[in-house]
Amino acid sequence: MIPIAKTIARIREYVAQARAAGKTVGFVPTMGALHAGHASLIEAAARRCDYVVVSIFVNPTQFGPGEDLEKYPRPFEKDVQVCERCGAHAIFAPSAEEMYPRKNSTWVTVEKLTEPLCGRFRPGHFRGVTTVCTKLFNIVGADVAFFGQKDAQQATVIRRMVADLNMPLEIVVCPTVREPDGLAMSSRNQYLSPQERSQAPVIYRALQRCGEMIKAGEQNAAKITEGMSEVLRQVPALQVEYVSIVDAESLEPCDRVRGQVLVAVAARLGSTRLIDNIRVDTTVK
Numbered sequence: 001m002i003p004i005a006k007t008i009a010r011i012r013e014y015v016a017q018a019r020a021a022g023k024t025v026g027f028v029p030t031m032g033a034l035h036a037g038h039a040s041l042i043e044a045a046a047r048r049c050d051y052v053v054v055s056i057f058v059n060p061t062q063f064g065p066g067e068d069l070e071k072y073p074r075p076f077e078k079d080v081q082v083c084e085r086c087g088a089h090a091i092f093a094p095s096a097e098e099m100y101p102r103k104n105s106t107w108v109t110v111e112k113l114t115e116p117l118c119g120r121f122r123p124g125h126f127r128g129v130t131t132v133c134t135k136l137f138n139i140v141g142a143d144v145a146f147f148g149q150k151d152a153q154q155a156t157v158i159r160r161m162v163a164d165l166n167m168p169l170e171i172v173v174c175p176t177v178r179e180p181d182g183l184a185m186s187s188r189n190q191y192l193s194p195q196e197r198s199q200a201p202v203i204y205r206a207l208q209r210c211g212e213m214i215k216a217g218e219q220n221a222a223k224i225t226e227g228m229s230e231v232l233r234q235v236p237a238l239q240v241e242y243v244s245i246v247d248a249e250s251l252e253p254c255d256r257v258r259g260q261v262l263v264a265v266a267a268r269l270g271s272t273r274l275i276d277n278i279r280v281d282t283t284v285k
């Protein structure tokens, strides 16, 4: 059985033992309800590092008022099996009290990069993410941490935080894992009704339309986002938050698609918020 640490002291003991045995340490932070996307991160960590820690923690500070903190799925037993099957060596599953024993006074904030895209629709979200990741990085003390491209803005923000604050770990970003119909895997997909589930792949189809337009030589970002919006309108129930083309590093909007760009969509289907993106490198033919 994979060891499960519920306390900070215990996971530090486990990692200290691994370090004493000369092992490199990989870390995969998650909120649980693990799916094939998470599995790919754990497997990547197991290929790269000798000892892999997965954290399972539904972080309250990254949820806004009225968001899904209470109803967020918590299938712990199943998650333990996924971690074991994918080659993890320890699970860190703290309680909210263990992570936040008192009202938090200290926050880590990354400026600018957290303002556009999801930052506009989820005020305070990235502050919660960067703060909990800092705490988790300090607790686990890994050499490498693994994140998914699915949450592209998050990955960019974390990379920047680690660079700006000289945190002694490497950040690896792994590709988005999708369902066969293109829908990006997400713990929140299980909120979708059968009808919504059948409509949700329209987001990926819109991203594909964007890829086709760029391949055909279109560089005008407004024209491309309009082409994408046309696809998204095929599902009238979809409430689009944003369709944006931004520079992949600065996340600033692009008028022309040139170099490395991030094409990102966020939309609500019923009560479920879905995000997806692709990275396009126009210098690669």
Ligand code: AMP
Pocket (backbone or CB within 6 Å): 029, 030, 031, 032, 036, 037, 038, 040, 041, 146, 147, 148, 149, 150, 151, 174, 175, 176, 177, 178, 184, 185, 186, 187
């Ligand atoms: P979460 O449990 O949603 O906080 O996600 C934990 C990590 O898994 C984050 O780094 C996510 O970007 C990553 N992740 C979530 N969904 C996917 C996916 N479909 N493909 C790849 N990585 C993912």
